[in-house]
Amino acid sequence: MEATSLSFKENARRAMGDETLQKALGFARTGFQDKRAAAAARLPEFDDLRDAAKAIKDHTLEHLDVYLEIFEQRVIEQGGKVHWARDAAEARAIILRLCKGAGARSVTKSKSMISEEIGLNEALEAQKIRCVETDLGEYIVQLAGETPSHILAPAIHMTKDRVSALFAEAHGTAPVDEPEALLAEARHALRQRYFEADVGITGANFLIAETGSVVLVTNEGNAELTQGLPRMHIALASIEKVVPTLEEACVLLRVLARSATGQEFSAYTTLLTGPKRPADLDGPTSFHVVLLDNGRGGMLGTEFQDILRCIRCGACMNHCPVYLATGGHAYGWVYPGPMGAVLTPSFIGIEKAHHLPNASTFCGRCEQVCPMRIPLPKMMRHWREEQFKRKLSPATGRYGLKLWAFAAKRPALYHLGAKVAIGLLCLLGGKRGRFRRLPLASGWTGSRDFPAPQGSTFQAQWRARRDRR
Amino acid sequence: MSGEARDAVLGRLRRALGRGPRTPDELRRKLLARLAAPQPVLIPARGNLELEGRIRLFIAQANAVQTEVLRVGRYADLPDAAVDYLRRSSLPLQLVMATDPLLRRADWAATLLEIRHGRPEDRDPVGLTTAFAGIAETGTLMLLSSPETPTTLAFLPEISIIVLPAVRVLRAYEDGLRALREERGAMPRSVNFVTGPSRSGDIEQTIQLGAHGPRRLLVLLVDELPDGSPQPDA
Amino acid sequence: MSPPADRPRVALFVTCLVDLFRPSVGFAAVKLLEDAGCTVEVPAGQSCCGQPAYNQGDRADTVEIARRTIEVLSGYDFVVVPSGSCAGMLRKHYPELFPAGSDDAARAREVAERTFELISFLTDVRGITGFEASLPARITYHDSCAGLRELGVKQQPRRLLESVRGLELRELPGAEICCGFGGTFCVKYPAISTRMVDDKVTDIEATGAELVLAGDLGCLMNMAGRLKRVGSKVEARHVAEVLAGMTEEPPIGGPAA
Numbered sequence: 001m002e003a004t005s006l007s008f009k010e011n012a013r014r015a016m017g018d019e020t021l022q023k024a025l026g027f028a029r030t031g032f033q034d035k036r037a038a039a040a041a042r043l044p045e046f047d048d049l050r051d052a053a054k055a056i057k058d059h060t061l062e063h064l065d066v067y068l069e070i071f072e073q074r075v076i077e078q079g080g081k082v083h084w085a086r087d088a089a090e091a092r093a094i095i096l097r098l099c100k101g102a103g104a105r106s107v108t109k110s111k112s113m114i115s116e117e118i119g120l121n122e123a124l125e126a127q128k129i130r131c132v133e134t135d136l137g138e139y140i141v142q143l144a145g146e147t148p149s150h151i152l153a154p155a156i157h158m159t160k161d162r163v164s165a166l167f168a169e170a171h172g173t174a175p176v177d178e179p180e181a182l183l184a185e186a187r188h189a190l191r192q193r194y195f196e197a198d199v200g201i202t203g204a205n206f207l208i209a210e211t212g213s214v215v216l217v218t219n220e221g222n223a224e225l226t227q228g229l230p231r232m233h234i235a236l237a238s239i240e241k242v243v244p245t246l247e248e249a250c251v252l253l254r255v256l257a258r259s260a261t262g263q264e265f266s267a268y269t270t271l272l273t274g275p276k277r278p279a280d281l282d283g284p285t286s287f288h289v290v291l292l293d294n295g296r297g298g299m300l301g302t303e304f305q306d307i308l309r310c311i312r313c314g315a316c317m318n319h320c321p322v323y324l325a326t327g328g329h330a331y332g333w334v335y336p337g338p339m340g341a342v343l344t345p346s347f348i349g350i351e352k353a354h355h356l357p358n359a360s361t362f363c364g365r366c367e368q369v370c371p372m373r374i375p376l377p378k379m380m381r382h383w384r385e386e387q388f389k390r391k392l393s394p395a396t397g398r399y400g401l402k403l404w405a406f407a408a409k410r411p412a413l414y415h416l417g418a419k420v421a422i423g424l425l426c427l428l429g430g431k432r433g434r435f436r437r438l439p440l441a442s443g444w445t446g447s448r449d450f451p452a453p454q455g456s457t458f459q460a461q462w463r464a465r466r467d468r469r
Numbered sequence: 470m471s472g473e474a475r476d477a478v479l480g481r482l483r484r485a486l487g488r489g490p491r492t493p494d495e496l497r498r499k500l501l502a503r504l505a506a507p508q509p510v511l512i513p514a515r516g517n518l519e520l521e522g523r524i525r526l527f528i529a530q531a532n533a534v535q536t537e538v539l540r541v542g543r544y545a546d547l548p549d550a551a552v553d554y555l556r557r558s559s560l561p562l563q564l565v566m567a568t569d570p571l572l573r574r575a576d577w578a579a580t581l582l583e584i585r586h587g588r589p590e591d592r593d594p595v596g597l598t599t600a601f602a603g604i605a606e607t608g609t610l611m612l613l614s615s616p617e618t619p620t621t622l623a624f625l626p627e628i629s630i631i632v633l634p635a636v637r638v639l640r641a642y643e644d645g646l647r648a649l650r651e652e653r654g655a656m657p658r659s660v661n662f663v664t665g666p667s668r669s670g671d672i673e674q675t676i677q678l679g680a681h682g683p684r685r686l687l688v689l690l691v692d693e694l695p696d697g698s699p700q701p702d703a
Numbered sequence: 704m705s706p707p708a709d710r711p712r713v714a715l716f717v718t719c720l721v722d723l724f725r726p727s728v729g730f731a732a733v734k735l736l737e738d739a740g741c742t743v744e745v746p747a748g749q750s751c752c753g754q755p756a757y758n759q760g761d762r763a764d765t766v767e768i769a770r771r772t773i774e775v776l777s778g779y780d781f782v783v784v785p786s787g788s789c790a791g792m793l794r795k796h797y798p799e800l801f802p803a804g805s806d807d808a809a810r811a812r813e814v815a816e817r818t819f820e821l822i823s824f825l826t827d828v829r830g831i832t833g834f835e836a837s838l839p840a841r842i843t844y845h846d847s848c849a850g851l852r853e854l855g856v857k858q859q860p861r862r863l864l865e866s867v868r869g870l871e872l873r874e875l876p877g878a879e880i881c882c883g884f885g886g887t888f889c890v891k892y893p894a895i896s897t898r899m900v901d902d903k904v905t906d907i908e909a910t911g912a913e914l915v916l917a918g919d920l921g922c923l924m925n926m927a928g929r930l931k932r933v934g935s936k937v938e939a940r941h942v943a944e945v946l947a948g949m950t951e952e953p954p955i956g957g958p959a960a
Binding site for chain 2: 024179190219267
Binding site for chain 3: 013016326360361365367368385387388393401402404405408422434436441446447452456457458459
């Protein structure tokens with residue numbers, strides 16, 4: 001997927017002027033936040049489960065190589081196949097090869113952010129393999145020729161009217177208005193696609209090493225129909241999705257549902273192990289897992305390792321005041337919000353993604369709600385350190401900072417500088433007590449008055465009072 | 470090809486974790502032993518109740534997610550309960566049904582129901598199958614795929630009816646998984662934890678039922694025990 | 704409400720914003736601490752806690768500034784800071800700047816353990832339940848992020864404000880949502896920052912309060928700046944000024960037009 005993260009500021013400005021998007025984000029703000037809070041309140045063990053979840057993931061990451069090998073072994077024992085991909089290109093090639101080998105003309109997909117990461121849909125379409133998104137939000141976004149703007153609610157930025165128009169055009173029907181009618185129309189349209197598909201491609205919420213199982217979590221049931229009806233099921237998963245046992249997956253599943261949508265449990269949590277058994281009446285005859293690295297290995301053992309605990313619940317972005325002002329598209333790539341701010345520079349480079357970890361006040365709400373206790377602001381700060389080391393931030397900012405730091409380390413100089421600057425500001429500020437405009441401070445005074453200083457500094461006054469005594 | 474990629478990916482992980490080029494056998498054995506004895510980490514106390522308490526909790530939680538629950542005394546009561554439900558809901562008296570032996574305890578032919586068995590097709594409006602267990606904690610059904618209980622029975626038809634023996638209402642998911650290991654030994658192709666009908670909030674954040682999976686979900690909870698005796702009065 | 708018998712030696716870390724822009728907050732802090740039975744000193748040689756460098760990724764300068772600051776603040780019973788973010792910097796972040804087990808780290812921890820945000824120091828350490836102050840006004844209170852999430856400052860200012868005669872505290876909807884200051888964020892991403900402070904201004908005006916209080920001058924300058932620009936009548940002060948009964952000074956950004 002082409003990244004527009006460098007245009008974050010323009011993207012954000014446009015997004016903040018988009019009334020439709022702002023209304024949708026308003027729904028999200030109260031919807032997701034209130035529901036999560038209510039679900040957490042209903043479960044006394046919630047915070048303990050978060051700590052347990054963190055411990056499980058930390059243990060897994062410390063032994064990721066071994067657990068991946070065991071997972072692979074178990075999948076093979078059950079009659080499935082495992083493929084390894086170092087990067088997006090390899091993953092696309094593997095999936096294309098499998099689809100072509102199956103003579104696939106049509107493929108259904110359930111939601112997979114990894115498939116966005118590797119640009120799978122375009123690759124399939126380029127090979128004349130029809131690719132249909134089955135998650136309703138992804139389906140809508142696909143019809144619009146857009147990308148998802150939220151990892152859970154891909155079409156959150158779209159109104160009902162827009163959806164109605166898209167459906168009318170795509171299905172060749174008269175536009176309908178009621179949400180129920182829209183849903184019924186989508187259900188009907190996609191039902192045909194499910195039966196037509198030769199291959200079903202899903203992501204994976206978790207990979208269970210103990211049993212070689214793939215865990216899929218949905219509310220719509222589209223993953224079940226995507227993987228269960230065609231001849232071949234391909235599960236595309238990044239390597240850090242591994243969890244050691246089924247029981248430990250339950251801990252993660254409990255915090256996932258509550259953190260994401262405020263549900264006690266998602267409508268469908270499915271464990272898939274191997275292809276259909278010989279006597280089964282339904283199920284795919286071949287089962288493939290594609291394991292993708294694409295930079296995750298490079299995060300292990302570094303200061304960014306903690307982000308590998310992420311279970312893609314979306315709580316961070318649902319509570320982020322920046323995300324809720326700009327929406328997901330402003331971030332310019334696959335992953336938005338705080339987790340996107342930490343991940344994106346790893347994938348597309350800090351040069352292209354530098355706005356993302358910088359456009360944060362470090363308010364800390366993301367870390368507060370993260371079920372996996374990921375220190376998101378800390379990792380955004382690491383990216384700023386990386387940026388600083390490589391001298392990638394704008395020169396004026398860097399010199400300004402150098403000047404400030406130089407003075408801050410030298411108290412006498414600091415006091416002198418402060419005295420001069422404050423004295424000057426007081427002269428300019430006059431009686432009104434504030435500035436409507438200040439040179440070099442248009443970032444502030446463009447939209448805010450700047451309060452004038454009171455007079456001499458506190459330390460100067462304190463010394464004067466003390467000397468008088 | 471994949472072999473080279475595999476070595477590269479695992480190699481990078483091993484280097485990052487400070488291990489040598491090959492995993493030490495000792496470590497592998499330790500982790501395999503850990504996997505062989507799965508321990509639940511922390512199970513919420515919510516479901517820690519006697520059977521009747523668990524059943525009440527199951528019903529309350531299920532209702533909260535728009536699952537309807539009807540309780541009957543015996544398997545023989547199922548056909549009438551199904552007919553009654555379908556009539557009340559103005560649904561066709563047609564069922565595609567699992568071939569679970571439990572269901573043969575009832576005389577389905579004695580009703581006006583049109584019954585097929587096996588794998589459902591798109592035209593089948595109502596599917597009926599059996600659950601392996603119920604999970605009281607969240608009103609969840611645990612379904613296993615098998616020749617007798619094809620998964621699509623619970624996913625393709627718009628109306629899903631699930632028969633659940635009341636004595637199989639367990640505390641938490643972990644209890645269901647332990648029962649799965651003890652009773653079946655191996656994982657089936659699918660284990661489905663179903664909590665309510667299919668739903669989506671993707672159209673203007675309004676939750677609607679029946680996105681792709683069933684629009685309605687009915688649980689028929691049967692008190693009769695596996696050996697055929699009725700549940701003791703609770 | 705009489706102060707405890709002991710008289711701890713408190714170093715006031717005044718913070719650069721208070722030092723430069725609103726010394727009255729510093730004097731209010733001194734009064735509150737003295738009323739609480741402390742001996743207050745203002746160690747010379749203090750400048751900035753280093754957050755600007757820290758949050759811009761300039762680790763090296765941060766470490767140097769931190770070392771100096773730790774040196775300047777060592778040897779007191781307590782270090783008290785009229786700002787949640789600066790107190791959080793000293794208390795939570797300073798120890799992490801230095802290699803584990805080093806002397807620097809030990810010294811940082813020493814100072815960190817004795818460092819407190821002003822209001823929570825008064826309630827949690829000095830056991831103060833109220834002050835002799837009065838201010839007949841409708842006020843609302845904004846929870847600055849660092850104070851709230853790093854240091855748990857939430858109920859303490861509200862408890863103390865309850866003791867101010869004539870004061871009516873109206874809870875701010877979204878009190879815990881960031882005001883959009885974030886240090887250099889507000890000038891680097893002004894459009895988003897303005898959007899966030901606009902939401903905050905809307906929430907403030909919805910309470911019908913005449914005055915908004917908080918414990919961090921950065922937040923207050925940001926909110927006051929926007930309130931003034933949109934022509935609001937709502938004024939802004941630091942909570943310490945109200946508790947110390949020192950409200951003769953014009954509010955932040957001058958009086959309402």
